[in-house]
Amino acid sequence: MAAIRTRGLTKEFGDLVAVDDLDLVVEEGEVFGFLGPNGAGKSTTINLLLDFIRPTSGSVEVLGLDAGAEPATIRERVGVLPEGYGFDDPLTGREYLDWAIETRGASDDPDELLSLVGLAGDADRMAKSYSKGMQQRLSLAMALVDDPDMLILDEPTTGLDPNGIQQMRSVIRERAEAGTTVFFSSHILSEVEAVCDRVGVMNEGKLVALDSIEQLRENAGGQATINLECASPPTDLGVETLDGVASTTVEDDTLVVDCLDPSVKVDVVTHAAERTTITDITSETVSLESLFNDLTGGGRDAGEDEQAASGAATDGQEVPQ
Amino acid sequence: MSIRSVATKDFKGARRSRSLWAVATVLGVLTALIGYSFQGYQTTPLESFQQLMRQLVVLVMLLLPIVALVASYMSIAGERESGGIKFLLSVPNTRRDVFLGKLVSRMAIVTVGVVFMFVTAVAGGYARNGVLPLGLVAGVVAMTILYSGTFVSIAVALSAGAAARSRAIAAAFGSYFVLVLLFIVPGLNLSAIIRWVHQTLLGFDRNLDLYNAITYVSPLTAYRQGTNMVFPEALEQRVFQRAQEGGELPAYLAEEVSLLVFAVWLVVPLVLGYLRFKGADLQ
Numbered sequence: 001m002a003a004i005r006t007r008g009l010t011k012e013f014g015d016l017v018a019v020d021d022l023d024l025v026v027e028e029g030e031v032f033g034f035l036g037p038n039g040a041g042k043s044t045t046i047n048l049l050l051d052f053i054r055p056t057s058g059s060v061e062v063l064g065l066d067a068g069a070e071p072a073t074i075r076e077r078v079g080v081l082p083e084g085y086g087f088d089d090p091l092t093g094r095e096y097l098d099w100a101i102e103t104r105g106a107s108d109d110p111d112e113l114l115s116l117v118g119l120a121g122d123a124d125r126m127a128k129s130y131s132k133g134m135q136q137r138l139s140l141a142m143a144l145v146d147d148p149d150m151l152i153l154d155e156p157t158t159g160l161d162p163n164g165i166q167q168m169r170s171v172i173r174e175r176a177e178a179g180t181t182v183f184f185s186s187h188i189l190s191e192v193e194a195v196c197d198r199v200g201v202m203n204e205g206k207l208v209a210l211d212s213i214e215q216l217r218e219n220a221g222g223q224a225t226i227n228l229e230c231a232s233p234p235t236d237l238g239v240e241t242l243d244g245v246a247s248t249t250v251e252d253d254t255l256v257v258d259c260l261d262p263s264v265k266v267d268v269v270t271h272a273a274e275r276t277t278i279t280d281i282t283s284e285t286v287s288l289e290s291l292f293n294d295l296t297g298g299g300r301d302a303g304e305d306e307q308a309a310s311g312a313a314t315d316g317q318e319v320p321q
Numbered sequence: 322m323s324i325r326s327v328a329t330k331d332f333k334g335a336r337r338s339r340s341l342w343a344v345a346t347v348l349g350v351l352t353a354l355i356g357y358s359f360q361g362y363q364t365t366p367l368e369s370f371q372q373l374m375r376q377l378v379v380l381v382m383l384l385l386p387i388v389a390l391v392a393s394y395m396s397i398a399g400e401r402e403s404g405g406i407k408f409l410l411s412v413p414n415t416r417r418d419v420f421l422g423k424l425v426s427r428m429a430i431v432t433v434g435v436v437f438m439f440v441t442a443v444a445g446g447y448a449r450n451g452v453l454p455l456g457l458v459a460g461v462v463a464m465t466i467l468y469s470g471t472f473v474s475i476a477v478a479l480s481a482g483a484a485a486r487s488r489a490i491a492a493a494f495g496s497y498f499v500l501v502l503l504f505i506v507p508g509l510n511l512s513a514i515i516r517w518v519h520q521t522l523l524g525f526d527r528n529l530d531l532y533n534a535i536t537y538v539s540p541l542t543a544y545r546q547g548t549n550m551v552f553p554e555a556l557e558q559r560v561f562q563r564a565q566e567g568g569e570l571p572a573y574l575a576e577e578v579s580l581l582v583f584a585v586w587l588v589v590p591l592v593l594g595y596l597r598f599k600g601a602d603l604q
Binding site for chain 1: 323326330331333334337338399400403404405407408410411412413414415416418600602603604
């Protein structure tokens with residue numbers, strides 16, 4: 001049985017098609033990363049999974065149950081870190097957590113969960129007064145209550161400091177190793193890369209890629225680029241005659257060589273070192289970032305230079321990297 | 322039970338609300354002062370106490386809808402606007418649990434407020450008059466709880482259909498106008514408007530029973546007519562116009578019908594509000 005299965009899932013808001021005919025299967029026990037730039041339809045999809053919103057057409061199944069028909073049964077088995085939440089009741093962090101434990105009829109030790117997410121010292125403050133990062137930590141603690149079969153985490157690392165991101169990752173890994181299915185969304189590729197078995201990339205409401213990280217990297221072609229900075233302008237070195245070299249260009253004192261395979265880079269360096277003095281070497285593999293940008297057409301920033309310039313202040317931190 | 326989970330969390334939050342305590346204190350002091358200072362003209366202590374209760378009904382009739390609406394208009398809309406509803410629905414709760422939990426909690430808050438107001442007023446009245454007609458007090462409190470309950474019900478239902486604070490405010494204000502002001506502003510009340518349309522515009526003969534029946538649909542009229550059940554005859558208020566002095570009212574204008582009016586206002590808005598909430602996109 002699949003943990004998540006959508007068939008022809010479509011959600012329209014007026015004229016806007018937020019999710020467009022999405023077929024997605026996430027297997028049980030998987031750690032699935034749901035990627036895409038802002039506005040790609042990730043949160044809309046998650047809100048559909050959780051029955052916060054209703055599909056225009058198509059179906060959603062979570063743990064084999066219809067999302068709209070049996071939301072309470074699904075919520076018993078799924079831990080959620082939602083997007084766009086608010087701690088607006090005058091309750092402390094511990095009271096929020098106690099409430100989640102009590103409502104789930106669970107027997108978790110609140111102190112254990114609080115220290116797991118790094119909130120042990122702040123549990124008796126009002127949750128409303130927490131910073132965004134601390135609220136994310138509290139939300140995660142609430143999602144972990146009663147060791148659910150699946151975790152659905154919507155942009156869990158938003159607002160977290162590097163230490164918090166580390167902690168979040170190790171919690172996700174730990175739970176995944178214990179057999180929990182994890183479905184989480186992100187617009188930051190490196191986060192997903194570190195913990196996911198498989199990723200799905202959304203763009204403009206459609207799933208544009210669905211694969212393991214290795215496979216995605218491979219599909220991007222094994223191209224590798226090496227830059228050789230030389231003492232004198234590196235012309236006529238004959239590097240282009242080597243096997244596996246796709247092209248060369250010279251920029252001032254720097255020789256840029258595109259290789260079909262990363263292993264060719266060694267040959268290039270050896271060949272050039274025999275003929276000139278190399279002062280520095282830098283090497284690039286095709287990054288997942290550029291792959292991600294290709295898949296999503298550059299996200300929000302593509303061809304929107306004017307808008308990007310004016311909207312930089314508000315959009316800045318959310319730009320896919 | 323999940324309704325309890327939603328209600329206890331809501332009630333706990335309300336208990337910590339300073340503004341709620343402030344309002345309760347002000348109202349309590351006000352009613353205590355009214356209770357103590359009210360004195361009838363050439364009346365026995367008992368009559369004086371009974372008149373006090375009559376005065377309280379008039380005060381509460383205008384004031385309580387505001388209290389109930391203010392206490393409830395953000396109950397669900399607020400959770401939707403702030404995102405608190407994401408947590409309410411991330412644990413094993415259904416939308417029905419959220420709706421009913423909020424209703425139960427706000428009903429309890431307003432009911433406690435009503436009881437508190439009457440306790441202070443009755444304490445003041447008892448201190449002044451030295452009598453305590455418990456039956457009358459219990460009857461008035463019961464009718465008042467029903468009356469305020471209809472407004473909680475209306476406000477929670479409207480709140481469930483509103484995604485943002487601005488719309489919830491508009492809905493609460495609108496319902497006070499339509500259900501309260503439209504029945505008491507001289508010259509511009511529903512009865513006068515209906516009469517004008519019926520007689521002047523359409524040219525029908527005067528039909529007091531028709532005008533009375535239309536007026537009776539309001540919880541305000543129901544409260545005025547309903548409280549007549551618990552007051553001694555001398556203090557009964559004439560709510561409906563009669564063709565001649567001492568004329569009998571038709572059965573559908575009887576005092577007991579007020580209970581039916583309350584029941585309709587308690588149930589119908591809730592059903593409509595819930596259906597709207599059930600199908601809404603919450604984000």
